[in-house]
Amino acid sequence: MPTPSAQLAAFAAHLRFEHLPQAVVRKTEDLLVDWFGSAVAGHGSRPVASIARFAQVMGAGQGAAEAIVSRTSNSPYLAAMANAAASHVAEQDDVHNGSVFHPATVVFPAAVAVAQAMGASGRDLLTASVAGYEVGIRVGEFLGRSHYKVFHTTGTAGTLAAAAAVGHLLKLDAQQMLHALGSAGTQAAGLWEFLRTAADSKQLHTAHAAAAGLMAAYLAQDGFTGAAQILEGPQGMAAGMSSDADPAKLVDGLGTRWATAETSFKYHASCRHTHPAADALLQVMQQHRLQPDDLAGVVTHVHQGAIDVLGPVVRPVTVHQSKFSMGTVLALVAQFGHAGLAEFDQHFLSDATQALRDKVTMQLDAEVDGAYPRRWIGKVTVTTTDGRVLHGRVDEPKGDPGNTLSRDEITAKALRLAAFSGGATATEMQQAVDRLWHVAQWPRVGRLLGADT
Amino acid sequence: MPTPSAQLAAFAAHLRFEHLPQAVVRKTEDLLVDWFGSAVAGHGSRPVASIARFAQVMGAGQGAAEAIVSRTSNSPYLAAMANAAASHVAEQDDVHNGSVFHPATVVFPAAVAVAQAMGASGRDLLTASVAGYEVGIRVGEFLGRSHYKVFHTTGTAGTLAAAAAVGHLLKLDAQQMLHALGSAGTQAAGLWEFLRTAADSKQLHTAHAAAAGLMAAYLAQDGFTGAAQILEGPQGMAAGMSSDADPAKLVDGLGTRWATAETSFKYHASCRHTHPAADALLQVMQQHRLQPDDLAGVVTHVHQGAIDVLGPVVRPVTVHQSKFSMGTVLALVAQFGHAGLAEFDQHFLSDATQALRDKVTMQLDAEVDGAYPRRWIGKVTVTTTDGRVLHGRVDEPKGDPGNTLSRDEITAKALRLAAFSGGATATEMQQAVDRLWHVAQWPRVGRLLGADT
Incomplete structure (x- = not known):
């Protein structure tokens, strides 16, 4: 019997677009458009600008991936870092209730950057994103309430979510995916202590999770190995960072229960x-x-x-x-x-x-x-x-699944976020969102916000 | 009364070359040359090569910092990542007994990369490195034995050590240094689980610590804030990752007890x-x-x-x-x-x-x-x-302080490591080590291994 970690890795590696119920595909499109609004909303934020500048200074100066708030190009690693920092600061990105985990801000920045770098299709992007959501949500549920008392689950579970999404785009096999999860989990970090002095760490947590998870997947593709049971092993994440972890949650309804579809949209711009x-x-x-x-x-x-x-x-x-x-x-x-x-x-x-x-x-x-x-x-x-x-x-x-936002409400929210931050003009944003609703038909994922300015 | 975190940050920010006893300066030179041998020893290692390739692909392609094992240039962030991966794989780098922490592999890669990028002097490099050692060792002692049972202290405390060293080179003031420690500590990670399947994570832990710590310091220079008590706060590192942490250890003998000088050299190439x-x-x-x-x-x-x-x-x-x-x-x-x-x-x-x-x-x-x-x-x-x-x-x-290696033994060890890995020719390595013994006289830190090949 494979371990829970191995089952989760195999699920993420083997997921195919054809496996996804139509409702899950539609929901993932909703989540993607909703995320895009939050990413543009990060424009003009001081801590986001700091991380984006760091990524730009340390990075490629050019590259195949789009840094949304700075309207520049970079390598997928550093673009993912900047975009993940941007997506969480407005506190308008999505949340999965049961895991107390914000999937969009760590999954989409990593997946979009790699899809752009690879020229992956829109369907590949959607499928990879579902892999990231399903893994990250289950890891958050597994780590439990004791974990969340001290750790920012989006920072910790987020590394594995990003690794699963990127690993899927890189077409890792089940064994490589398990290595990617191992390398992601051993970099999992993020503490709530920053709240006490209103420090900027939340943006660093999402940047770190997306970047570290992406790195884990690329390393796995290159043969780099990780722990086989980073989640439930005796010196793994649960051993170090939780007192109520339940390994059964890692595999709860894999392939039948779509945790992605349980994700809630935020209506208020607050925690x-x-x-x-x-x-x-x-x-x-x-x-x-x-x-x-x-x-x-x-x-x-x-x-x-x-x-x-x-x-x-x-x-x-x-x-x-x-x-x-x-x-x-x-x-x-x-x-x-x-x-x-x-x-x-x-x-x-x-x-x-x-x-x-x-x-x-x-x-x-x-x-x-x-x-x-x-x-x-x-x-x-x-x-x-x-x-x-x-x-x-x-x-x-x-915003919860039983009281959700319509596509018109999601579009309107994205336009409001762009107008508020000034990250795109109304016309640009309307066009970008109109295009993005058709992501499932895209032969290749290109820039979301048009050409460099 | 400043908190322990604040006292530690102020110490790291205010440290000056003139404060260092001659014996500590000499010991730091010993540690630097010993580290350099270990960094070159990473040449040819598969996991190190994976991380170095990732850094190269995602990075600048050129830059002011030297990636030692790949003989290339990169931004300081990604060069530090590659060099930190390289320095630990031979299991020949130094260790501080009381903290069960390997300082060299996280401090020097970050400090050398930034010193090269800034054109800092050799004395600045040595002083910054001492700041990194003193901080990292005390953080390791603080986190205690319960931490080390699950966490690889070099990965966790290492983020703060690297941040302190880089923060010193960037001339952060005490408040900025505290922010840097906050941003480093909230990224602290590294689990022993990988040992069970002999996975490659140890190299990832050091790469991650050096890179995340460096990033934390650069962000602090740019005004990015971190938790004020990331170490001892109620949702900080000790709360999440230790059950026997003692805040008094964070400030034990600051400025009078030189933990750097307590560091041991490794004689055998093993744990x-x-x-x-x-x-x-x-x-x-x-x-x-x-x-x-x-x-x-x-x-x-x-x-x-x-x-x-x-x-x-x-x-x-x-x-x-x-x-x-x-x-x-x-x-x-x-x-x-x-x-x-x-x-x-x-x-x-x-x-x-x-x-x-x-x-x-x-x-x-x-x-x-x-x-x-x-x-x-x-x-x-x-x-x-x-x-x-x-x-x-x-x-x-x-190799312990009371049974230490002479400079001739350190030189010979470095030459053996280079010969073993093929990371440099005997002549190159001899010349590089000869130069490095005079680091305190260098007006600017340049490449350690000569020009690009």
């Missing part, structure tokens, strides 16, 4: 842990026609993971940090009905936002915590200034 | 955990004039760390794996008086070696284990074919 409560607050305010001034207090009933990640952020001082402040997110939602990039940028520290923010608290809730991470339930208790106590509840926050 | 027993066996054999045929059984009395790392290797199938086989190392020492590269390459699987190998066992020893990791005591009990039971003991294996 996903804030979304359920934000939607529940919106529900209460709409149902009872409340205005922000009506709010005397909001208790959010949350899972422990939300407290772990958001708890340290009490008085955010940067836009990025405020996306991890439950109070700030709910304050923006209460005022504007949506916590988007523009709302954060213009209002995250306004007097009104701060006043509302300080009325919001988090409380651990047994039902919500028990359902997490498979379901992200939103529950709030609102006390109004006239003394009413109101309850709000959503079982699937906006 | 350092085998050296104390190897030297103890040699002592017994020399004292009692034993021949290999006289040995009926050898019990090595070892610390737990030796059992953790060497225990899984029972029947090595590759030269590299055999360097982690206590039995193989002692078999070579018994036959040839020294377990060098040539002995491994030609004899690691000979019938005589295998027969002797299977007579060697490891036993946990309370005294040896209690002294470890500060002292690596070697104790063996030899049973001879004529029924005698003999005991051997060394308190400092050859």
Whole structure:
């Protein structure tokens, strides 16, 4: 019987476009377009620009892969590094609930860069991306909640996700794919400590995961070997970085359960842990026609993971940090009905936002915590200034598979992100997104954003 | 009171050549020449060649830094990656006992590449290297024995060591250096799992550490921020990867205790955990004039760390794996008086070696284990074919500070390594080593191995 790692590697190596249900293909196209918007949204971000500059200075100066935010070319390794840094900073990229893992920001930068370098077809890109999603999500589920308390799963599981996607494009066989996963997993890294001082590390984590995973796959193609059981072995990732890892999760429903299709889109431009409560607050305010001034207090009933990640952020001082402040997110939602990039940028520290923010608290809730991470339930208790106590509840926050975004909503979101960052003109972005919806017909993956400027 | 991380960062930023005792400068020169031999020894190694090819394909094609084993130029980032991969494969690079950390293979590749790119002076290179050693060794001591049971400390602590060295060359101030350590620590990775199948990951760990640490320092110079307490914070390295971390070790004797000078040279070309027993066996054999045929059984009395790392290797199938086989190392020492590269390459699987190998066992020893990791005591009990039971003991294996290598021995070792690998001709290597002994007088660090070929 092959080990769980070996089964996962074989699945990733042997996956074919013909195996994918149509709904999974369509969902992957949705995820790709949604990711592209997030990548363009990284334009103009200081930490993203730092990593993009580093990649440019250390890289090829030219190359077959596109660095999206800098509108330059580079080798696939360094383009993937820059694009992965770019895709996560707006906090608008997708998330898989059960694994608490953001697949797009590590899978697509690596896969697109290599597909461009190889001239792979759009179908190959989609198939490879599904391989990356399926592997990364299962690795995240395997590593479990104990892992996520200290480690940024997108940084750690992300190395294996990127390796699987790139390995698929490089046509690794099952044994080579296992080596690639081994080399990826032994580079897996990313700690939450940076949140405490609002440091820039989240962008470094995604850059690192995409680049290290890509490197692992290229090395495997060249005969470089990795640990055969990097995930579940006695000195592997779980041994070092988890206390509740479950190897059965690595192979859960391989080929029948499509974890890719379980992935959620982000509607608010904030940490996903804030979304359920934000939607529940919106529900209460709409149902009872409340205005922000009506709010005397909001208790959010949350899972422990939300407290772990958001708890340290009490008085955010940067836009990025405020996306991890439950109070700030709910304050923006209460005022504007949506916590988007523009709302954060213009209002995250306004007097009104701060006043509302300080009325919001988090409380651990047994039902919500028990359902997490498979379901992200939103529950709030609102006390109004006239003394009413109101309850709000959503079982699937906006963007979850049962409450998903339409293609028009995804397109509109991408256009909004580009307009906000200035990473592309409205015309450019509209054309790029229009083209990208037809990716399954592309004979070769070319530049996504048109020619160099 | 600054945190331990902040004190360590300030020390690394503020270190000046004038602060260094003469003995530390001389020792650092010794370590540099010894490293250079190990870097050249990586020539011709398959896994090293894979990483060097990857760096070349993804890199600049030209650049200000020297990739030693491929005799090419590249950006400092990718040259550091290739050279760090090269420096560890022969298992001849240095080790600091107390931290179980190999500083040279992560510090010098990063520091030399950046010094070449900047045209830094030899003194700047030496000072920066000491900063890297002092930081990396203390991080290794801090992470402790629990960390080393699962993690390859050279890969993890190595990211911070490389960041400190490069940060010093880039003249980061104390705050920037703290950011660099934060960005390095959040990329720290490297798991022992690969040993179980004799995979190539050790070369990837050093490549990754040097490159990620270098990147962290460049990013900090560009304003990119990192966690302020990546080491001791509640979601930092110790929280995620150690159960016995002691923050006091991060600042132990900063500026008065020179950990750099405590570093040991390797005499045998094998895992350092085998050296104390190897030297103890040699002592017994020399004292009692034993021949290999006289040995009926050898019990090595070892610390737990030796059992953790060497225990899984029972029947090595590759030269590299055999360097982690206590039995193989002692078999070579018994036959040839020294377990060098040539002995491994030609004899690691000979019938005589295998027969002797299977007579060697490891036993946990309370005294040896209690002294470890500060002292690596070697104790063996030899049973001879004529029924005698003999005991051997060394308190400092050859290469330790109290039993060190002379400059002539270091030069000879470097020449042997070059001859073995073919990475340089005897004349080239002699000239390069002769030049390198005068590094403190160099106005600018240039290529170590002469011009491109």
